[in-house]
Amino acid sequence: MANKFKAAMQELLSSADIKINGNNSWDIKVNNEKFYKRVLSQGSFGLGESYMDGWWDCERLDEFFFRILRAKLEYKIKKNPLLLSRFLLAKLINFQSKSRAFNIGEKHYDIGNDLYENMLDKRMTYTCGYWKNAKNLDVAQENKLDLTCRKIGLKPGMKVLDIGCGWGSFAKYAAEKYGADVTGITVSKKQVELGNILCKNLPVKIKLQDYRDVNEKFDRVVSLGMFEHVGYKNYREYMKVACRCLKDDGLFLLHTIGGERSVVATNPWVNKYIFPGGILPSIKQIAEAIEDVFVMEDWHNFGAHYDKTLMAWHNNFCANWNNIKMNYDDRFKRMWKYYLLSFAGSFRSRKNQLWQIVLSKNGVLGGYDSIR
Secondary structure, eight states: OHHHHHHHHHHHHHTTTOOBTOSSTTSEEESOTTHHHHHHHHHHHHHHHHHHTTSEEETTHHHHHHHHHHTTGGGTSOOOHHHHHHHHHHHHOOTTSGGGTTHHIIIIITSOHHHHHHHSOTTOOOSOOOOTTOSSHHHHHHHHHHHHHHHTTOOTTOEEEEETOTTSHHHHHHHHHHOOEEEEEESOHHHHHHHHHHTTTSSEEEEEOOGGGOOOOEEEEEEESOGGGTOGGGHHHHHHHHHHHEEEEEEEEEEEEEOSSOOSSOOHHHHHHTOTTOOOOOHHHHHHHHTTTOEEEEEEEOTHHHHHHHHHHHHHHHHTHHHHGGGSOHHHHHHHHHHHHHHHHHHHTTSSEEEEEEEESSOOTTOOOOOO
16 A cells, blocks of 8 residues: 555656655655655645654755646645635634734744844845845845835835834834834734844834734835735735825835735645744735725736745755754754745745735826836
C-alpha cells in the first residue's frame, strides 16, 4: 500500500518536474514513508505539518513551491476535509469580527519583537518592498515608503491615518521625510510598545485599536498589508470606515496581497500556524467593496517584488538565527522557513499578487497622475 501512495505522489510531482529523492535542489528528500499517505489525504495541511515534523526536506523550498504552484498541483490533490470544514465555518462565522480582531496580533505579530528585528529591514517594514532601482532590502523598503507618500501627494502638516501600522515604519518615514502628522493603529500590543519608542519625538501616535473604532477625519488614509486580515464578510464595512475617516478631497492608498480567485477561507496550514483568520481578497471582492464608496484612481501590481522581499527576509532569518534561537525551537525554525519560502514560491509563480490601489471619494478633478 505504501508503494501505491508513493507512486501516486511521484506521478503528481513529475508534472511539476519534481522527483522524490532526486538530485535537483527543488527535489524532495523523504525521511518518513508515511509522508505520501499524509499528503495525499490531507493536502497542503499535511504537506506543511509533515515538513515541520521532519518527514521530508528540500534544499530549495522556494523553487519546489514555484514548480508546484506553476503546475497547479493544488487542484489535482484530493480536496482537503480541513479546508472544506473551514469553508463551511467561514460561511457561518465572521472570523474577523470585532470581538476576534486582536487574535492575529497575539498569535502572529506578538510572537516576539526580536524575531522581526532580526528578519526585517532597519525600519522594520513588514510588507512588500519596491525593488525598482534597489539592490538591497533597506533601499527597497524605503522606495516603497516613498512611493506610497508620493502616490497620495503627501505634504507637510497633513493628518494621515495608517490602518495596520506595524511598528510604525510608514508613520516614521512620513513624519521624518514629509512632515506629516500620523496616527497609526494596530491590534498588536508589542507593535504599539516598540513603535512608539521608534517614533519618539515625532508627530506620530501609535494606538492599540480596531479600525472600526476610528472616527476622526484625516487628509490621507493608508493601509499597508493589513487588508489581508479584514475577512470577506467585512470588506464593505472596512471601505466605509476608510471613507468615513477621509476628508472629501483626500486619497486612500490600499496596499494588499491579492489572490487569483474569490475565496472565503484560506490555506488551513497558514490559518493554523501563521495567519489565523487571514484571507486574500480578489479583484472582484475589492471592486464590490468599493462600489458607490470610492472612485478607483490607480491600480498598481508589483507582486513579483514580494518574491525578492520574502527571500531577503528568509536570508536575514537564517543569518541571524543564532541571535534568537534561545527563544524559539527547531520546529518553529522549520515552520518559519516553510512560511517564508512557500510564500516566495507563490509570488514567483504569479499565483499571488501585490496591489497598491489609490482611491478617492469623488474622483480627482482633471484626473489622477499614476506614479511608478
